[in-house]
Amino acid sequence: MEFEALSSSELSAYLRSVPAVYALLNEPGETGDLDIAEVGDGNLNFVYFASNARAPERSVVVKQAPPFLRLVGKSWPLTRHRMEREVAALQRFGALCPQHVPRVYHADSDLFLMVMQRLSSHRILRQALMDGIVYPKLAAHLSTYLAHTLFYGSDLFLAPDVKKHAVSDAVNTELCKITEDLVFTYPFEDHPSNVYSPAFPRAEIERLRQSPALRLAVADMKWSFMNDAETLLHGDLHTGSIMVNEDETYVIDPEFAFYGPMGFDIGAVLANLLLAYFSRDWHDREQDTALQLHADGVPYRDWLLEQVSAVWSGFEKTFLKLWRVHESRRKSHFIGDDPGGVCVEAYRARFMRRLLAQSLGFAGCKMIRRIVGMAKVADITSIADHSLRAAVEVRVLRCAERLLVERDAIDGIAQVLAIAREAQAGGRAS
CATH class of the missing domain: 3.30.200.20 (Phosphorylase Kinase; domain 1)
Known part of the structure; x- marks a missing residue:
């Protein structure tokens, strides 16, 4: 039928x-x-x-x-x-x-x-950010959601047999294939699904296709997406899948949910906040709010960048707290007996460094696909001036490329903000 x-x-x-x-x-x-x-x-x-x-x-x-x-x-x-x-x-x-x-x-x-x-008193976060609205609780809410969903679906919490059964029950082959193609494959080749804005420089397209360092980094992220069944993910956690008001934040539309790498959901959130950041200059001019400040006297563009830091920092703090509380009730899965907990804490620190690198790699992939791939974001497509839009898109790609290629060398979220600011100022490519 x-x-x-x-x-x-x-x-x-x-x-x-x-x-x-x-x-x-x-x-x-x-x-x-x-x-x-x-x-x-x-x-x-x-x-x-x-x-x-x-x-x-x-x-x-x-x-x-x-x-x-x-x-x-x-x-x-x-x-x-x-x-x-x-x-x-x-x-x-x-x-x-x-x-x-x-x-x-x-x-x-x-x-x-x-x-x-129905969340009738809430707005889609993407449009709210385009309108320059400040949500003081946003980062705390998103970091709480990420920490709880990612921790409790993982081997850090679940018994190994329970986790393995959960992985098999959450197979989502078709929608994972969409991600594998549209995020990790098509943007980096001459594929008919790619869409470029009218003034987007041809040289940037060639960079995506011909940079060995970038292509290898993307291949690493695709491998991780396809093989690292770490926890149950939302799978498509962009600012169009988040609804907000002053007091509440809701995450909707987890139809891409599957067991995958933790950093994929985190990276998606960071990527979308960065897309909002890079497009902000144009939206400020369009809305005549170039000097718009939020309650603390900080320009809105800088507030957006603060959210990148606050989401990661809040996530890290809450995730580690959940982990420590849970392991205080039982022996560590990975270290075993560890008098004084020195090895356990060292492992946690290594785990979080690796998770940040993974998240930044996925953020880079997500940012690139939104510039050259099929499904774009209104933050960028609403820029009516083609040359201004192209300038924003190039800055996004410069930042994304560095997050991908340098992800293992980035030593903290503060460096991510520095990379974003440098790209926004028209700084170097990798």
């Missing part, structure tokens, strides 16, 4: 037939009409808001997964069963970090849809 997205009337009738969902949309005994609006602008799914016509605050989100990549169409087929993986990931992440994951109210495998909490 060929897939057809549900019409408004069909979805309304369906929701009326699910008592638990209909109860969310209506007061007891009420039988009001439902307003249905299709709002999806993503690459994969159809997304609807369903609301009580007389009480619009009573509302849910419905997602339906077509058997193809919506961005491309039926020529790129996908299994609709990916919705089941997304539901499982939301439930798992929600159990680990409920304050930052929306609730799932209902799932239907036959129709490949789910009904979930």
Whole structure:
């Protein structure tokens, strides 16, 4: 049977037939009409808001997964069963970090849809950052989410047999293949899916394809993505998958969830914050906010860079705390008996250095694919002046290249900020 997205009337009738969902949309005994609006602008799914016509605050989100990549169409087929993986990931992440994951109210495998909490008082983070809004709790919330989801899905917490079964249950072949192609492969070759802005210099394209150091670094990151089943990942954690207001932060859309390298999720967050940073000059000029300051008197561009540091530092602190508390209750998985804990602490320090390097490598790959690959970001594409956009894109690539090639030599997050500032100022390429 060929897939057809549900019409408004069909979805309304369906929701009326699910008592638990209909109860969310209506007061007891009420039988009001439902307003249905299709709002999806993503690459994969159809997304609807369903609301009580007389009480619009009573509302849910419905997602339906077509058997193809919506961005491309039926020529790129996908299994609709990916919705089941997304539901499982939301439930798992929600159990680990409920304050930052929306609730799932209902799932239907036959129709490949789910009904979930609508975050009606929240905004997509990407657009909020483009508008220059400060969220004082953002870094603390994101670092908490990352630390809890990455730690509790790993061998640092799970018993080895439990972890291995979890890995096998979370295989996500099709969507991993999309990442393998669109992040680690196509941007570095002459592939028809690549898209370049009108003024983007041809020399930069050639650099991506011909730099041995860069290509080897990307190959290392692709190998890690494909083989390092360290923990359950969100898999696509960009600023379009985060919803915020002044007090709350929620991570949505984990349809790419799979067991992979911890640094992939961390790197995705850092990459998107850096993309916002590099595009900020143009947005300030467009909004006439070149001197915009946040509450501490810091220019907004600098606040964005502060978030890169705060996310990593907050993650590292929380992750290590979870690790220490857990191992205080049992012997270390990796060191065994260690009177005084000297070897355990040395191992933790080495682990975190390696994780930072891994995160920076993935951040570099993510930044590059957003400049030359198929799926771009509004931070950059909204720059109307082609020459200004190209200048921003080149700065992004300069920073990304250094994060990739120099990742093992970078000795802390402060050096990452220095690299970003140098690239922003038009500094050297590697």
